[in-house]
Amino acid sequence: MEKYELSDYQWEQIKDEIPPKTSKSGRARREPRELLNAIVWVARTGAPWCELPEKYGPWHTAYNNFRKWTEDGTIRRIFEKITPTREETDGTYVCAHQHSAGIKKSK
DSSP: OOTTSOOHHHHHHHGGGSOOOOOOSOOOOOOHHHHHHHHHHHHHHOOOGGGOOGGGOOHHHHHHHHHHHHHTTHHHHHHHHHSOOGGGOOGGGOOOOGGGSOOOOOO
């Protein structure tokens, strides 16, 4: 697993959310996990789709699946399952108020 890819645990949580292939083109479907890793890579890096690394396959395939899954609600369900809730966050997600900086108190 690389930095911007789904962990095995995350994949187990969401693999049943992937809709079955509906195209009758006869072509083999790319692995859903590979497509999701491509989508996550773009989401986490903020890079344009056309800069997707070759190891994820053609960028337009990932983009087309992203659009289709966005329209049918699949992406929302997937990200809801893999995004930590407020109860699961730790101190790395907490921002301190600007006035909480260590200012000396007057006596």
